[in-house]
Amino acid sequence: MxxxxxxxxxxxxxxxxxxxxxxxxxxxxxxxxxxxxxxxxxxxxxxxxxxxxxxxxxxxxxxxxxxxxxxxxxxxxxxxxxxxxxxxxxxxxxxxxxxxxxxxxxxxxxxxxxxxxxxxxxxxxxxxxxxxxxxxxxxxxxxxxxxxxxxxxxxxxxxxxxxxxxxxxxxxxxxxxxxxxxxxxxxxxxxxxxxxxxxxxxxxxxxxxxxxxxxxxxxxxxxxxxxxxxxxxxxxYPPCLQEWLPRLEEFESRPLSLAPGEQYDAELLPEQSRTYRIGMFGAADVVLVLFEDVDGELRRIGADDDSGEDRNAVIEAELRAGCRYVVRARMYHAWQNGTTAVMYW
CATH class of the missing domain: 3.40.390.10 (Collagenase (Catalytic Domain))
Incomplete structure (x- = not known):
């Protein structure tokens, strides 16, 4: 040896x-x-x-x-x-x-x-x-x-x-x-x-x-x-992240069709400073993460992971008018047929 x-x-x-x-x-x-x-x-x-x-x-x-x-x-x-x-x-x-x-x-x-x-x-x-x-x-x-x-x-x-x-x-x-x-x-x-x-x-x-x-x-x-x-x-961690992200509007339910491991990304531009909820809907296991854009650098401010549970991921956070936020939702597994969705309100 x-x-x-x-x-x-x-x-x-x-x-x-x-x-x-x-x-x-x-x-x-x-x-x-x-x-x-x-x-x-x-x-x-x-x-x-x-x-x-x-x-x-x-x-x-x-x-x-x-x-x-x-x-x-x-x-x-x-x-x-x-x-x-x-x-x-x-x-x-x-x-x-x-x-x-x-x-x-x-x-x-x-x-x-x-x-x-x-x-x-x-x-x-x-x-x-x-x-x-x-x-x-x-x-x-x-x-x-x-x-x-x-x-x-x-x-x-x-x-x-x-x-x-x-x-x-x-x-x-x-x-x-x-x-x-x-x-x-x-x-x-x-x-x-x-x-x-x-x-x-x-x-x-x-x-x-x-x-x-x-x-x-x-x-x-x-x-x-x-x-x-x-x-x-x-x-x-694929390299092709979009430089331009779609905007998720308040109270808009955005339908998603994600395969296991795929991810949805969007920006939030709240018009009022208050407590918001960002949540998932549908029969799927998802990890949801919210970031704040601070001088061009994203800082994680909240996350929720509903995997293996009979519920949907939701984040409650204080968002400020005039600031930019990014939400990222990664799919683990859709355990029933049907479309999942994300919304903030």
Missing amino acids: PDVIRRRPYCSQPPRRLPVLPPDMPMARQHAIVVGRAKWVNGTPLRYAFLADTRDHAQEEVVREAFDEWKDLGIGLDFWEVQDPGEAQVRIGFRPGRSWSCVGRELLAVPADRPTMNFGWDLRTEYGRTTALHEIGHTLGLPHEHQNPDAGLIWDEPAVHRFLAGPPNFWEPADVRRNVLSPLEPAEAEGGRWDPDSIMGFEFPPGLVIAPEEYRAGIEPPGTISKVDAERILFW
């Missing part, structure tokens, strides 16, 4: 809270909700900041370059570095030990004084750049690819536990099971194929995989964003 592989540290994800869905819910609806729940609505500006108590300027530059590499795919998200962590959704630390990141929108549940991403080893190496790309992939909503159930990997579990219990990871059995041995639930899997080249997969030495035969000699992803990674992320 090559020494460089034996010493490689791995991303150690904290436990995730998956939605509790009724067991009799159709699998297509479960899959749409579980896969889509961590994804941002397209056009979200993600602000990131480095935490003051662990700042490391040399490593920060690696992280900035990794954000740029994801952005250079042409995705419809923007990344903004800010100095105040209180202004950031993504709060990055460099505390020695483990590297990890919250998955997508799950980071919104983290208290504002806590990190949502940490780098536990030096990023100023080739593998460090891979680590930065990997953790940002989690922030974009991607899970570990080697846990894709479509991989069909059969592990030598005692060997995996021994391998990861030693340096440099020193994982407990629960860490090993959560980050390697336990496959994603079928509803969690991103697509119908496993990508062994994914930036979201780990490199494994020989002796850990029993089958398929071709991986008994090890799994060696190149450590870069793969073609499949790019395809998946561009599905969720």
Whole structure:
């Protein structure tokens, strides 16, 4: 076993809270909700900041370059570095030990004084750049690819536990099971194929995989964003956001015909300053997000997610006359025939 592989540290994800869905819910609806729940609505500006108590300027530059590499795919998200962590959704630390990141929108549940991403080893190496790309992939909503159930990997579990219990990871059995041995639930899997080249997969030495035969000699992803990674992320965050958005008028019910993963975007220009409600109608699972345009930069002011529930998403917010707002509605799944609609009043 090559020494460089034996010493490689791995991303150690904290436990995730998956939605509790009724067991009799159709699998297509479960899959749409579980896969889509961590994804941002397209056009979200993600602000990131480095935490003051662990700042490391040399490593920060690696992280900035990794954000740029994801952005250079042409995705419809923007990344903004800010100095105040209180202004950031993504709060990055460099505390020695483990590297990890919250998955997508799950980071919104983290208290504002806590990190949502940490780098536990030096990023100023080739593998460090891979680590930065990997953790940002989690922030974009991607899970570990080697846990894709479509991989069909059969592990030598005692060997995996021994391998990861030693340096440099020193994982407990629960860490090993959560980050390697336990496959994603079928509803969690991103697509119908496993990508062994994914930036979201780990490199494994020989002796850990029993089958398929071709991986008994090890799994060696190149450590870069793969073609499949790019395809998946561009599905969720396509580059063709409209520069001009249709205006949604007050009390206008705008019918929508959205396929799973598709999104509707509109601007609101209220004529009065008062409390408004922005809501969805119809038998569908939708995440609804409201932004305010502040000097050309969109700032999230409200959101509601009705997925898996027998209700429709609605946001109540104080809107001001003369200001511009943007509403974005992303479809998970339409669970009855018929048209959905959005309205504000």
